[in-house]
Amino acid sequence: MPSNQKSPKLWITCMFMVIVICFDIIALVMPDKDFSETENRMLAQAPVASSKSITEGTLGEDAEKYLSDQFAFRDAWSNLSFFTRSMLFGQKEMNGVYIGKDGFLMLIPSEPARESLQKKLSAINAVTEKYGEINHCIAVIPNAEAIMTNKLPSYAPASKQPQQLDDISRSFRGITCCNVSELFKKHRYEELYYHTDHHWTSRGAYLAFTAIASDMQIQADDTQYDIYTVSDSFQGTLSSKSGSHGYNDTIEIYVPKGEHPISVRYSDSTETSGSIYQKDFLNTKDKYALFLGGNHPIVTITTTADTDRTLMLIKDSYANCFAQFLTPYFDQIIIVDPRYCYDSVDMLINQYEITDLLYLYNADTFMTDTSLTDFLTLESDNSEQSKE
Secondary structure, three states: OOHHHHHHHHHHHHHHHHHHHHHHHHHHHOOOOOEEOOOOEEOOOOOOOOHHHHHOOHHHHHHHHHHHHOOOOHHHHHHHHHHHHHHHOOOOEEOOEEEOHHHOEEEOOOOOOHHHHHHHHHHHHHHHHHOOOOEEEEEEEOOHHHHOHHHOOOOOOOOOHHHHHHHHHOOOOOOEEOOOHHHHHHOOOOOOEOOOOOOEOHHHHHHHHHHHHHHOOOOOOOOOEEEEEEEEEEOOHHHHHHOOOOOOEEEEEEEEOOOOOEEEEEOOOOOEEOOOEOHHHHHOOOHHHHEOOOOOOEEEEEEOOOOOOEEEEEEOHHHHOOHHHOHHHOOEEEEEOOOOOOOOHHHHHHHHOOOEEEEEEEHHHHHHOOHHHHHHHHHHHHHHHHHO
16 A cells, blocks of 8 residues: 555544544543533542442442543543534434423433332322321422423323323322423413423412412412512533533512511521522522522521421422522421431321421422432331330
């Protein structure tokens, strides 16, 4: 082969080797990161070899996660990957996220484990039966892909969530179940969900509140709110997961009109606050943490409502922006996130003299996460031990 034909191939090979070596050097020099603000999650750290990790075969998996998370210029490569796969090849699904129309990104729901879901429903029924004097209510909120069907990619299959939520509603005994699916479908042309995040908006939470209020025996018809836009540059978790950064969301807060002073205390902090809004988070990537400062084991909100009612709100992060609508109607609101709380539901109900109990979850979390079952059944175990 003539030398002039070899030169381009040799030059490309040399350049590739130089790039690889440069990345290796950068990876060695750059310190490992603990947290990714772009993805809003903890990053894998260097695995430590042990006899257990070797025999169980987890060392290789941990090493792979570490190399992936600590890869140099990871965010830039993620953005380049999105551009290549979506713009050049027309791909409409990235890392479990639908790339929808008009800048909508929608989480592809996980498939629920039928057995663990049934245990959860049974645990909720058991608590409802045990505390019959309490007003029990549950609302499982459909995710965006079940409501915003007009924004889904054309190939996306029909959502299973509407039928799943109907089945769940029929499984409860003695508890009021508010299914907002049909209500949301009627209002689907409003901004009920963020374009770039898996959460609902304050508008979506307020619409749900109008339906849930009557089930909770709340007279909320006359309540008025001042609505403020606090950010117009929010890019949420789905933007990070997919690598799509072409849309900025707006965050609004609904502040009840009139005097409603409150005190907010977090179980994992010694500080108290006079507001559920932690505005410092508006200067961070995780702007949704404006509401209650993100997730905590227990948040106690004390108000001057003078209603002789104390609410326990058992929830996932969907409820964080829902709390702003509850403060005028309860003397205390005890917000519990079972993913981080290790107290028993028995202890909390008795300690705070709970009069009302609301479960509020998004459908994907409710059908897949097992922490709620653990939280509810822990009280049963403790009760049995006390009887002995």
